[in-house]
Amino acid sequence: MSHIVHDIGVAKQIGLYGDAIEAGPNLRWLIMPGTPGFVDASKVPTEIVGQSEHAWENVLRVLFKSGHVCR
8 A cells, every 4th residue: 555745845844754644545544743833944923823824724735735625
């Protein structure tokens, strides 16, 4: 069974893990470990609202890139 990594370049800024991995064929499981609340690690919002907005934007970016959500 092969898995597909969906990288949007956020997680690698803070650790050695990918943004998302899609489980093998016909399963349609998309696992996103610890989606951070920023786009650029050098510009992390100081308030929770900004971090939350960035985290959800990152989730949507991964969903769009993986084809789980259409625009």
